[in-house]
Amino acid sequence: MKTLVTAIQKGGQGKTFATCHLAFDFQERGLRVAVIDLDTQGNASWTLAGHDSGYPASRMFTAGGDELRAWFAGREDDGLTLIAADASLANLDKMDLAQAAGALRASIEALGEFFDVCLIDTAPSLGVAMTAAVLAADYMLSPVEMEAYSLQGMKKMVAIIGNLRKQNPKLRFLGMVPNKVDARKPRHVSNLATLQQAYPQLILPFSVGARDSIAEALGEQMPVWKIKKTAARKATQEVRALADYVFTKMEIAQ
Numbered sequence: 027m028k029t030l031v032t033a034i035q036k037g038g039q040g041k042t043f044a045t046c047h048l049a050f051d052f053q054e055r056g057l058r059v060a061v062i063d064l065d066t067q068g069n070a071s072w073t074l075a076g077h078d079s080g081y082p083a084s085r086m087f088t089a090g091g092d093e094l095r096a097w098f099a100g101r102e103d104d105g106l107t108l109i110a111a112d113a114s115l116a117n118l119d120k121m122d123l124a125q126a127a128g129a130l131r132a133s134i135e136a137l138g139e140f141f142d143v144c145l146i147d148t149a150p151s152l153g154v155a156m157t158a159a160v161l162a163a164d165y166m167l168s169p170v171e172m173e174a175y176s177l178q179g180m181k182k183m184v185a186i187i188g189n190l191r192k193q194n195p196k197l198r199f200l201g202m203v204p205n206k207v208d209a210r211k212p213r214h215v216s217n218l219a220t221l222q223q224a225y226p227q228l229i230l231p232f233s234v235g236a237r238d239s240i241a242e243a244l245g246e247q248m249p250v251w252k253i254k255k256t257a258a259r260k261a262t263q264e265v266r267a268l269a270d271y272v273f274t275k276m277e278i279a280q
């Protein structure tokens with residue numbers, strides 16, 4: 027099983043959008059997909075509620091592999107399985123980071139007996155949960171809006187990734203996805219150009235536009251390609267391009 031974490035320590039960038047759409051796309055490819063929602067806001071848990079396993083995300087840090095195996099062994103699913111956010115995630119910040127990361131790694135290893143790919147959605151703060159997820163993951167993706175505060179958040183994230191990679195050398199940073207880009211806004215165009223210049227290796231070679239149909243789809247608990255509107259077509263192309271890129275980079279074996 028390959029594990030991807032979607033992280034940036036700023037809200038509203040598109041972490042949950044990306045996690046849910048990668049999950050839907052990978053499910054359609056016939057992969058067995060697990061999504062772990064580590065954000066107490068529970069946005070991914072809402073969008074993927076129809077796929078809930080009943081196993082709470084906080085148990086990934088406290089229960090151990092045996093409980094997890096007992097829960098998932100023989101369980102029927104439709105290829106997409108949610109490990110939903112629960113209130114106890116808030117207690118993680120009291121936990122020792124090394125202990126939390128170790129426990130999460132062990133739980134992910136157990137999950138690997140049942141799934142091909144694991145996607146982790148994180149909260150917009152650099153707490154124990156997000157840090158442990160980055161320490162346990164194989165791949166990381168960071169969506170980012172083309173606004174000043176977001177770019178500041180991105181710069182901090184780049185420094186943090188550098189540090190965390192020392193503790194998790196297998197981590198591969200797939201890059202930043204410019205998200206909610208409005209080509210009619212000169213500010214977005216110039217921020218994108220600045221970012222591409224500053225981090226040529228880290229910015230993905232495409233972006234996702236500000237598309238109302240994406241927000242609509244997440245609220246309707248479905249991928250944007252199931253929204254029957256002409257306006258959803260462009261969004262679908264962009265999101266499929268993102269999924270193709272991530273799928274290829276992750277080299278997921280079935």
Ligand SMILES: Nc1ncnc2c1ncn2[C@@H]1O[C@H](COP(=O)(O)OP(=O)(O)O)[C@@H](O)[C@H]1O
Pocket residue numbers: 036037038039040041042043044069150205206207234235236237238239240241242244
């Ligand atoms: N490309 C996009 N176009 C339009 N709306 C988007 C896009 N990506 C995300 N959104 C919306 O923006 C808000 C923040 O996105 P979300 O994925 O929840 O960010 P995060 O998880 O980083 O906080 C949500 O309401 C979501 O529906």
Ligand SMILES: [Mg+2]
Pocket residue numbers: 041042043065069070147148
């Ligand atoms: Mg989110």
